Structures are given as structure tokens and as C-alpha cells.
Amino acid sequence: MEKFSAWVHWKDLYKIKELVLMELIAANIALVKLQPTDVKIHAALAKAYEVLAWLHTNPQKLNPEGAISWVPPEYNALEMLEKRQRALLKALEEYNIVRAYAPHEPWIYAELASIYRELERPEEEIQCYETLLKLTPANPDIALRLGTLYFEQGLNARALTSTKNSSKSTLL
Numbered sequence: 372m373e374k375f376s377a378w379v380h381w382k383d384l385y386k387i388k389e390l391v392l393m394e395l396i397a398a399n400i401a402l403v404k405l406q407p408t409d410v411k412i413h414a415a416l417a418k419a420y421e422v423l424a425w426l427h428t429n430p431q432k433l434n435p436e437g438a439i440s441w442v443p444p445e446y447n448a449l450e451m452l453e454k455r456q457r458a459l460l461k462a463l464e465e466y467n468i469v470r471a472y473a474p475h476e477p478w479i480y481a482e483l484a485s486i487y488r489e490l491e492r493p494e495e496e497i498q499c500y501e502t503l504l505k506l507t508p509a510n511p512d513i514a515l516r517l518g519t520l521y522f523e524q525g526l527n528a529r530a531l532t533s534t535k536n537s538s539k540s541t542l543l
Contacts, residue, residue, distance in 0.1 A: 381443050382443075385426070385443075388426055389423070389426060392419060392422060392423045392426060393423075395419045396416065396419045396420065396423065399412060399415050399416035399419055400416065403416060408472065410469050410472045410473055413465050413468045413469045413472075414465070414466075414469050416465045417461075417462045417465030417466045417469065417482070418462075420458045420459070420461040420462035420465060421458070421459070421462040421482075421486070423454075423458040424455050424458035424459045424462060424489070427446075427451050427452075427454045427455035427458060428446075428455055429442060429446040429447065430442055430446070456490075459486055459489055459490055460490075462486055463483070463486050463487075463490070466479060466482050466483050466486065467483070470483065475506065477503055477506045477507050480499045480500070480502050480503040480506070481499075481503060483495075483499045484496045484499035484500055484503065487499060493520055493523065493524055494524075496520060497517065497520050497521070497524070500513055500516055500517040500520065501517065504517055518530045518531075
């Protein structure tokens with residue numbers, strides 16, 4: 372009975388969250404139509420799509436170490452995976468619009484890299500981190516993530532060069 376109760380409440384709560392996010396997205400789209408070059412509106416729309424994608428993500432993936440007693444089977448359904456994919460691609464498109472208007476803002480590349488990671492597109496994620504490292508060269512976390520990505524992709528020479536250069540910059 373407890374699992375049934377959780378399932379019924381999950382479905383209601385999920386639907387309410389989805390409806391609220393869809394209304395937020397519709398409102399942001401209406402604002403984009405009024406002010407198509409406003410970077411803040413495009414950024415807000417991208418973030419709304421990103422939150423929608425997280426709504427469609429299996430909670431065990433979001434919190435792998437957490438103690439989740441029950442996960443609805445709907446999270447593994449093809450429909451849910453497609454909704455997540457569509458939301459991520461729309462967020463990606465909006466962040467690319469923001470990047471076109473503000474190419475020197477580091478946070479945009481961090482957001483893009485995060486989405487590319489979720490879409491399992493490491494080449495594009497690497498490009499974002501390379502740009503981010505150029506914009507913020509003193510950030511060792513970015514250099515470490517970039518070096519890790521290089522190693523994961525079999526680009527060992529680039530990884531070693533990247534970590535060597537980042538260790539020099541942290542020592543200075």
C-alpha cells in the first residue's frame with residue numbers, strides 16, 4: 372500500500388511540476404518574441420528547459436549515493452527519456468544564443484559543458500572547457516576537468532600537457 376501511495380502522489384506532484392515549468396517556458400517564449408535580443412530572457416528560458424530536463428531525469432542518476440527507496444518505473448520509459456533529451460537540446464540551443472550575444476561570459480561555457488556532459492557529447496564538452504580555461508586561466512578545477520576529459524577520450528598527450536600547464540599556474 373505504501374508503494375502505491377507513493378506512486379499516486381509522485382504522479383500528481385510530477386504533473387504539477389511539469390505544468391508549472393511548461394507555463395514558465397511559455398512565458399519566457401512570449402518575452403523572447405517581444406525582446407529577441409535580450410540575453411537575460413534567453414538565459415532564463417535555457418535554465419527553465421534545463422530544470423525541465425532534470426524533472427525527467429531518474430532520481431538515482433541525480434543522487435547515486437543517496438538512499439532512494441523507490442523510483443517510479445516511468446523514469447526508465449522511452450517517453451521520459453525522449454522528453455529529457457528534447458529539453459536538454461532546447462536548453463542547449465538557448466545557451467548557444469546567449470553565447471552568440473555574450474561570447475566572453477565564462478558561465479555560459481560552464482552551462483554548455485554541463486549539458487554536453489548530460490548528452491554524452493565529450494568533444495563539445497572539451498571545446499567548452501578549453502574556451503572556459505582561456506577565459507579563466509587561474510581556475511584549477513577547470514584544468515582538472517579538462518585533463519580528465521582528455522584522458523577519457525584517449526588524448527593522453529593533451530591531458531598531460533594540460534595538467535602540467537595547470538600545475539604551473541597554481542604554483543605561481
